[in-house]
Amino acid sequence: EVQLVQSGGGLVQPGGSLRLSCAGSGFSFDDYAMSWVRQAPGKGREWVSAISWNGEYTYYAESVKGRFTISRDNAKNTLYLQMNSLEPEDTAVYYCAKAPGVATVRFADGYDYWGQGTQVAVYS
Numbered sequence: 001e002v003q004l005v006q007s008g009g010g011l012v013q014p015g016g017s018l019r020l021s022c023a024g025s026g027f028s029f030d031d032y033a034m035s036w037v038r039q040a041p042g043k044g045r046e047w048v049s050a051i052s053w054n055g056e057y058t059y060y061a062e063s064v065k066g067r068f069t070i071s072r073d074n075a076k077n078t079l080y081l082q083m084n085s086l087e088p089e090d091t092a093v094y095y096c097a098k099a100p101g102v103a104t105v106r107f108a109d110g111y112d113y114w115g116q117g118t119q120v121a122v123y124s
Helices: none
Strands: 003-008 010-012 018-025 034-039 045-051 058-060 068-073 078-083 092-098 118-122
Touching (some): 003 092, 003 118, 018 092, 018 118, 045 092, 058 068
Parallel strands (some): 010 118
Antiparallel strands (some): 003 018, 034 045, 034 092, 045 058, 068 078, 092 118
């Protein structure tokens, strides 16, 4: 059974940092691209970042470029999202998502498995 189990998140003041983790199991983690997608209150899902199967290529939405860093540790079957310089507009539920193949997905949908979601709240 494929599982994506997320951890991290929480409450932080503007300018603060958080790191999200997503542990994969039930599939060959290093055979698939992965992404982070978020959903702010009252809004649709928004693609945030994607990473290739080997971590060599990374992609970011303009809204987070320069502040967020996606990475993965295939030895630990874990995906990460380091979020720095957080802004109130980053408040959302964040989801990790597994691409259906090696190709990165840079959209809010098109994934075959999702993590359970984790809340990030940036408040002043």
